[in-house]
Amino acid sequence: MLLRHTPKEIKERTALRVNPAKTCQPVGAMYASLGINKCLPHSHGSQGCCAYHRSVLTRHYKDPIMAGTSSFTEGASVFGGQANLLQAIDNIFTIYEPDVIAVHSTCLSETIGDDMNQIAAKAKEDGKIPEGKFVIHASTPSYVGSHVTGFANMTKSMALQFAQKTGIKEDHVNVIPGYVEPSDMKEIKRLLKEMKVKNIMFPDTSHVVNAPMTGKYKMYPDGGVTVDELMETGDSSFTFALGQWASEDAAKGLDAKFSIPFDVLDLPIGYKATDRFIESLRKNAGVTVPDSITVERGQLMDVIADMQQYLYQKKVALVGDPDQMIALTEFIVSLGMIPAYVITGTPGKKFEEKIKQITKDVPYEVKVKAEGDMFMLHQWIKNDPVDLLMGNTYLKYIARDEDIPLVRFGFPILDRIGHSYFPTVGYMGALRLVEKILERLMDRYDRDISEEKFELVM
């Protein structure tokens, strides 16, 4: 047994976190920053955080993840990191020539109380920021929230620190895709194109963290929302914010500053959430739904209808980020499956309420926990097992110990590929999820069924 010390008996813990289902803010901020064209993320703190964040993102995407660090030493930790950040800004613009440096703080610089706004202003004053180049910043202390919070904070910063209002009403809208994969962002853009919605999507990591092999490394790949586009977000007529945890703050911020109405939607995972997204686009962007999208939806429904018998009342344990878990739980319910356990590591009581509401008609007592961890999930499973696990790579230890099939979903996925290229949002994404779920469940069925009952056709 790999997790041999996990007992069945559950004891209350108030201080000890075991096998977390979240990580820290800066990694989310770093990821969001990569969604800006020609942007170098910068970690203001000791270099270890930056090394860790780059490493985990690199392992997840199997693509280069570049970022700078202020490399605090003990001295900087005592006297503040201003000198380090100023030096870093100068070095980065000289050596690496990005258009934007997106600075996020770390626990250390937050604890010290470095004021990034003031430091960025000083850099400008000292002439360390070349003409036409920018430094933006977000405060991302990890002792608050999780990596999702960091993503949200940086997303808000990129909008509010760039957006301008020219007064010219443009016919475009803002779309904030949430903390999703580059493949998902691309899929959302495709849907918007099919719907003929002129939009600015931010952040946009597609074609940044899944760049092609060309024989020459490009430090700033072609993808990402451009500075010009970010500036124009202030002129947009509407903001669609996908995922409350990751995107709501930016939408609200834009509204407060520029009076841009917005709709906070669930991530379009599963057909119900996608339906709501499409409906909102129809209503708020004033477009009609093309047949092509209706066809996609129909194809998804067709598969779900065909394969019902293999899904019905199968018990699933879900662990991941709140926005993902909310949409996924709803989808699982609509597939006729039972989301027996739903856990996120990210804090937020409203998460539990929302899951309870989604699962209120499920004929089974659904257990939900925000600020939970995988140790707790494992204990629940030991007390009452499930048929399927869905979550990040760390679940493979539980999957192996308990012999339960696993669908990898969320962050980080360190041992498989696919998430960079194949979306799980929209109707086509939902189809992929259904395929993955069926594949695991049916392989397991084939493995376990007695010889006389083994089926050719299923």
Place this chain on the structure above:
Amino acid sequence: MGNKNNKVFDPEFVKQEMIKKYPAKVARKRAKGIVVNKIEGEDKVVPEIQANVRTIPGIITQRGCCYAGCKGVVLGPTRDILNLTHGPIGCGFYSWLTRRNQTKPETETSENYMPYCFSTDMQDEDIVFGGEKKLKQAIREAMEIFKPKAIGIFSTCPVGLIGDDVHAVARDMREEFPGTNIFGFSCEGYKGVTQSAGHHIANNELYKHIIGENDTPLDAKFKVNMLGEYNIGGDAFEIERMFNESGLTLNSSFSGNSSYDQFARAHTADLDVVMCHRSINYMAEMLEAKFGIPWFKVNFIGAKDSAKSMRKIAKYFDDKELTAKIEAFIEKEMAEVEKVRLDVIKRTEGKTAALFVGGSRAHHYQELFKELGMKTISSGYEFGHRDDYEGRKVLDTIKVDADSRNIEELTIEKDEARYKARKSEAELDALKSDKDFEMNDYVGLMPDSEEGSLIIDDISHYETEKLLEICKPDIFCAGIKEKYVVQKWGVPLKQLHSYDYGGPYAGFKGAINFYKEIDRMLSSKVWADIKAPWEQSPELVAKYAFNN
């Protein structure tokens, strides 16, 4: 397909290209860390290199932090100490299972906490009001659920800043739970300038809190402590196999596949051998000063060096039977190794490599490439010190700066009751006079590297790119952060931290694995097929021909 560039490899030119674009101050500093290798005289004197100095902010470094060196590197591979990270969640999360230290618990139920991540997950209020209370409570909960024999507490950056005293907490908790050894590490990430500070702190605390706890020696002959081997990809398993099959006893390992009990009896060994000098030399010195265990440097990376290291151990013990056994073992193993090597070298001979990793591997792995007939044109460490480059002979000339001064230097006194000379003065002197033996010594990377190769400490991303652009080595060795950058250039990268989830590469079986791995990487079809047919315009082809 040889390397068309290496015949024009001009290290001084490459160096200038690397620093040309830097702001003047940065260029001056980096110039001292980039050195063209030159080996002079019998003593193999090499030029001075700047190392173990502060990283330049914004330069894009490979380096990590003190916490990573302490919790991740040195203590990470020990299975039965419950490692509790005191800090916000990230630091603990990222160091959870990512270093690939393998471990094999004695039995199905023996303690093994390595698949777990334990953290105090500090919140706002802990930062504002202090985290000691939460830390204590976390330890109580860990005791209640897991009942470990030992708990290590690891400090992250904010902890030092808010003034939590992990050592005081550990003391209190030891009183509350007398059956469990609880101790703290002040390994805040900002200490020192790299992971290296964390190694030192880890050595210190292991020494203070565990070493010497169990005086009952193993009932065996030729008891050896293996220092500075972390069982990435199963390296320690292979070395253990080699020991077992040739009559040696592994007394304790620091710290690949290690356990608490091994540390507790480390002082009863007959000999310490050191693999990674950087991370563990402190322990070797302390064990010698306090308990009289002699140490010398070995290298189990590369078949030749493995054989050489085994012979050194044989010579040290000077036992006829043991020597015969070791010789027989080497002969048997080398036959297998040579079979593979002679096949692979047909495809690897004349190719070039560049190695930038850690604090010993950029040196050790050159041996494997040499065995494949490959040339290392450039190499360097991420967190090495000058002695790791130039050899311990320069130790006295290394300036102690403010960043190093902050790391506790223990004063070690001879343990009068337990000190036992393993060898007579005369015997030791004889061993020391043999230069090749490296008794209490490490010659360093540079004297063993190619003359004229470019040695780069703490290589930056920019310098990495320049090296690729100008020299395009056939294979590059570094870590995960570098891997995909290099591969986008069409050059395969072998991770020498994680081994790309392969291994073992140590010892004889490891050498075979590595030969095959390099063969695979260099022979893979994908690199030649990167360009689509329509991208390969006739013009470009003509240009290449012209350049040759």
